[in-house]
Amino acid sequence: DPKIIQKPKYLVAVTGSEKILICEQYLGHNAMYWYRQSAKKPLEFMFSYSYQKLMDNQTASSRFQPQSSKKNHLDLQITALKPDDSATYFCASSQDQTNTLYFGAGTRLSVL
Amino acid sequence: QEKVQQSPESLIVPEGAMVSLNCSFSDSASQSIWWYQQHPGKGPKALISIFSNGNKKEGRLTVYLNRASLHVSLHIKDSQPSDSAVYLCAVSRGTGANTGKLTFGHGTILRVHP
Numbered sequence: 001d002p003k004i005i006q007k008p009k010y011l012v013a014v015t016g017s018e019k020i021l022i023c024e025q026y027l028g029h030n031a032m033y034w035y036r037q038s039a040k041k042p043l044e045f046m047f048s049y050s051y052q053k054l055m056d057n058q059t060a061s062s063r064f065q066p067q068s069s070k071k072n073h074l075d076l077q078i079t080a081l082k083p084d085d086s087a088t089y090f091c092a093s094s095q096d097q098t099n100t101l102y103f104g105a106g107t108r109l110s111v112l
Numbered sequence: 113q114e115k116v117q118q119s120p121e122s123l124i125v126p127e128g129a130m131v132s133l134n135c136s137f138s139d140s141a142s143q144s145i146w147w148y149q150q151h152p153g154k155g156p157k158a159l160i161s162i163f164s165n166g167n168k169k170e171g172r173l174t175v176y177l178n179r180a181s182l183h184v185s186l187h188i189k190d191s192q193p194s195d196s197a198v199y200l201c202a203v204s205r206g207t208g209a210n211t212g213k214l215t216f217g218h219g220t221i222l223r224v225h226p
Contacts, residue, residue, distance in 0.1 A: 004155075031212050042116070043156065043200065043216040056213055090155050094212060098143075098204070101214065103155030 003027045004104035006091050011109045013081050020067075021076040021107045023091030031055075031094045032074040033101065034066060038087035049074055050096075081111045114139045118201050118217035125224055131188040133220050135201030138182065145177060145184045146214065148200040156200055160186070191224045198222070 007022040025032060034046040048055045052068040063085075065077045078085060088106040115138040125131055137145065144163045148156035160175050162168045162184065167176045172189045188195060198221050202214040 033212060042218045043202075043214075045213045045215070048212040050212070058213065092155075098212070100146075100158045100161070101156075101212070103157070105153070105155050 002105065004091060004093060004102060006089075006104040006107050008107060009105065011107055013109065013111050015081060015083060015111060017081050018077065018079045019081065019109070021078070021089050021091075021109070023074050023076070023104060025072050025074075025091070025093040025102075025104075027093055027095075027102060028072075029093035029095050029102075030071070031096060032068070032072075033092040033094075034074065034076050035090045035092060035103075036087045037090060037106070043090070046076075047074075078109075083111045085109065086111045114142065114203055114205070114215040116201055116203055116215050116217035118199075118220050120220060121218070122221040123223070125191055125222070127191060127193060127224055127226050129191050129224070131191045131195070131222060131224075133186045133188075133199050133201075133222070135184045135186075135217055136182055137184070137201075137203045137215075139203070139205075140179065140182060142203045142205065144204045145175075146202040146204070147173075147175060147186045148202060148216075150198045150200060150219070159199075191222075193224050193226050196223045 004025045031050045037043045067075045090106045091104045092101045146161045147159045150156045162177045174187045198219040200219045201217040
């Protein structure tokens with residue numbers, strides 16, 4: 001059973017639209033993260049949350065907004081989508097911020 | 113900004129061979145170094161981590177860290193076809209500034225043929 005659920009697995013969007021990527025973790029962790037993996041770049045850190053509070057934001061654009069409605073949820077809202085946003089977005093979690101990160105299977109986003 | 117370089121880019125070995133993967137990092141204040149395994153279409157999975165200079169062994173995996181040279185290596189003994197995957201080196205920030213951020217390298221593609 002996957003302990004970190006990401007939905008949807010695949011997503012196709014048109015330029016300028018808005019999408020929400022869903023992440024739920026059932027590991028009982030208090031820290032959650034978003035990472036992005038695109039074709040020519042290594043896996044990149046985007047956000048970290050601890051106890052539902054933003055700890056670090058490494059995204060340059062305000063078009064990316066994490067949303068934490070419950071302690072085991074960290075969704076990612078992306079507005080005004082661009083083709084460059086095409087990537088696989090991974091959600092991860094850990095117990096505290098110094099321990100092992102566990103990753104979900106990712107949401108593969110294609111922006112046309 | 114932390115940089116993580118991995119070599120080789122890809123590696124093909126016969127089953128049973130010893131595999132050696134390399135990783136260099138730029139920040140001497142980096143806290144821990146992690147190795148992750150990623151199969152196609154899956155998320156990365158943590159294999160082993162090291163903080164102190166020296167080596168650490170877990171099963172068929174051994175990791176060596178040399179902080180003076182900013183270098184870490186992962187060795188896989190008796191490689192199996194199921195070890196075929198991308199291996200990612202990741203570095204966490206120094207103590208006091210740790211927000212859970214990991215900086216990853218591009219990875220090494222390993223293929224173990226039967």
